[in-house]
Amino acid sequence: MTKKLIQQAHITGSEGDVKITLSGATFQENEDLSLQFVDPEFGVWLMEQIFWQEKILAIKKGWLRKKYFCSGCGAELNPTLCSPVEVSYRLEFSDYPPFSVSILLPCVTCSQCNKPCGIDLRDRLDFQISEAFVYAFERANIRA
Numbered sequence: 379m380t381k382k383l384i385q386q387a388h389i390t391g392s393e394g395d396v397k398i399t400l401s402g403a404t405f406q407e408n409e410d411l412s413l414q415f416v417d418p419e420f421g422v423w424l425m426e427q428i429f430w431q432e433k434i435l436a437i438k439k440g441w442l443r444k445k446y447f448c449s450g451c452g453a454e455l456n457p458t459l460c461s462p463v464e465v466s467y468r469l470e471f472s473d474y475p476p477f478s479v480s481i482l483l484p485c486v487t488c489s490q491c492n493k494p495c496g497i498d499l500r501d502r503l504d505f506q507i508s509e510a511f512v513y514a515f516e517r518a519n520i521r522a
C-alpha cells in the first residue's frame with residue numbers, strides 16, 4: 379500500500395510567549411482522512427533541529443545571576459534588550475519536500491553575528507516551544 383502524502387499549507391500553535399507556524403510540511407493522509415506524521419521520528423527530529431541544529435535559544439550560564447551568550451558566536455547578550463522576534467528555518471526531513479518553520483519568541487539579536495537568540499528568562503521557553511508544536515498538531519488533527 380502506498381502512502382498518500384499531503385502538504386499542509388500552514389499549521390499554527392501558541393503557548394505563552396511563543397507562536398509557531400509550520401508551512402508546507404508533508405504528512406500522511408489515512409483512509410479516514412486524518413493525518414499523521416510521515417515517520418514516527420518526525421516530532422523528535424523537528425525538536426532536535428530547532429534546539430540543537432539551529433540552536434534557537436541563547437546559551438545560559440551561571441546560577442544565581444544568569445548570563446546569556448549567543449549560540450552562534452558566543453558573544454555575551456544583554457537580556458534587557460529582549461523583545462519578540464520571529465525566527466524562520468527552512469528544514470528538510472528525509473526525502474520529503476522542504477518546509478519552513480517560523481517561531482515568534484523573546485529574543486536578543488546578537489550585535490556581533492546578527493543571530494537572534496531566544497532569551498529564556500524564566501526557564502520556560504523550551505517547554506513553551508514544544509507545547510506550541512503539540513497544540514499546532516492537535517489543532518490540525520495530526521497524530522504522531
Ligand SMILES: [Zn+2]
Nearest residue numbers: 448451488491
Ligand atoms: Zn553571535
